Amino acid sequence: MREWEKNIRKVVPYVPGEQPKETSVIKLNTNENPYPPAPCAERALRSMDLDLLRRYPDPAASTLVKAIAGFYGLEEAQVFVGVGSDDVLALAFLTCFHSGRPILFPDITYSFYDVWAGLFRIPYETQPLDEDFKIRTEDYERENGGIIFPNPNAPTGILLPLSEVEKILESNPDVIVIVDEAYIDFGGTSAVPLLEKYDNLLIAQTFSKSRSMAGMRIGFLLGNPELIRYISDCKYSFNSYTMNQTAIALGAEVIRDREYFSQCTQKIIETREWAKEEFRKLGFLFTDSMANFLFVTHPLYRAEDIFSALKEAGIYVRHFSHPKRIANYLRITVGTRDEMETLFSFLKQYMPKQ
């Protein structure tokens, strides 16, 4: 090892789902929305003022912040935007989990949490989900330096009722509790109304799933204005201008179209519930996902084998080999009805005895 290498921060990075370059595959591996963004996105893109390209964007991305605040009936000072929910969560980790005490999150959850903890040298303790893959709120009553969990949880899709989210907030008034609501719009109940009551609550959301804009990288945090200011200070200490002109313009347009949004999420919910029935008929076991993906296992087939067979057939799903408890599960994004039918007709052939 050369001398300069000794000074390097070495980390084990998060590995994102595959982004195959062929467009012919059925992509059910990264929880993208199968429907295009609201039509106003196209108009915004095609009519964009070209002079904006050479000029720095508004560092506060006010147009976008205002539109998000408007959607949730919050003040602008309660909204922080960034380059996807990973960006805003990374900044939230850096800013809020600075006590030196271990933060808490579930043992089976979004696999980026321990990566951020590793990057920023934040100690953590994972809390095991119960035998049904559920979060036990009592596990979050111990001394800690902060809490984070997705709701619905990933990759299980299981929703924690709002009353239980509130229980966790009640027992932890002295630390920041982050509820990662990337998948909340597919039938869950957001913690947004709790913001009034709990100044230590931070909610993360994204345009990547329910708003069909994974390609534009827009995520946001909702919280009390002081907390948002602290995170904003850290952001301004990292990169003044994170949101480019197209992200600001398209994001602000898309969130205003409430009708398209609700039609689109409703279609995905319907396809998901129908897909649950289809999986049941094929003998799969699965959690009652309230997200835009399903988390399934089969008592007679190895998840890894199904994964590979599907991939060979041009259908990408996600398989996590760690932790062991979920190694025989697959996470399958809810695509269009057509895409799901292709999936099921493949599975019916693959599992002839069912």
Next chain:
Amino acid sequence: MREWEKNIRKVVPYVPGEQPKETSVIKLNTNENPYPPAPCAERALRSMDLDLLRRYPDPAASTLVKAIAGFYGLEEAQVFVGVGSDDVLALAFLTCFHSGRPILFPDITYSFYDVWAGLFRIPYETQPLDEDFKIRTEDYERENGGIIFPNPNAPTGILLPLSEVEKILESNPDVIVIVDEAYIDFGGTSAVPLLEKYDNLLIAQTFSKSRSMAGMRIGFLLGNPELIRYISDCKYSFNSYTMNQTAIALGAEVIRDREYFSQCTQKIIETREWAKEEFRKLGFLFTDSMANFLFVTHPLYRAEDIFSALKEAGIYVRHFSHPKRIANYLRITVGTRDEMETLFSFLKQYMPKQ
């Protein structure tokens, strides 16, 4: 202070130059390019495949990386892209300056360096510029945990000859030396050829100045493949998908148009040299800037007063009140010839005795 506030990382953020919302002002305060990006940017934007919006971008932004590598005649593995040069520099600080020993940079320089050091708790020592605002290479021969300096330096615009850049590299084989070349394309000589010889050299560049794309947020690092991989690991531990679809598409197109690029930078260089003459006629003193800005002072007028008078007249320039040594200077971006003529006709009126 509430209990949770005690756990928060508190920082003093960088303050970016003003981005006025009125478009009628003459904006010479943030070193944007006065010319639009290469015409292919418009074509790429207008013809973009809309399906890309809903899909995650390629996390490696390979199209863009490949185009940048092509421009410089480097391997793709030597290129790292991010959301503007601030993003890639922040990640470089986080990754490369991890020794615990103080890093070194000039006392008058890009004012983000000490902010990143503060954010990541990196100790640093500033090295004073000489009486002519020049970097003294011998100041960088002491024990350190890494070195960073812009070339040309900001806000002075003074270029360090490549031989002196090499002297600094020669004396510091065991730490990473970052040469921040945000302004190199306006007449400077890039350190790119030194990459072959020094595996501890990291070069930062940006699309915001010479490529007229401040609004798209594209910056990049050039370095040896192993070093780039370490930084990339940190990036993948922070945010998998930083470059959105439009940034990747437009960036890759724009860098291919070498002719437009050289015409555009040439025009700015010509306007800059002409502007130096105009400033001289008005009694200004200034450094021999090789950037797309001028760094000027007047023996008879306070910089702050000129700044305010210009602002009132709708001409924005930049004034730094710290450090004291430059408090009587203004940093003025080189705009179009027309914009500069408006500036000078205002100054001629403002300084009647000259």
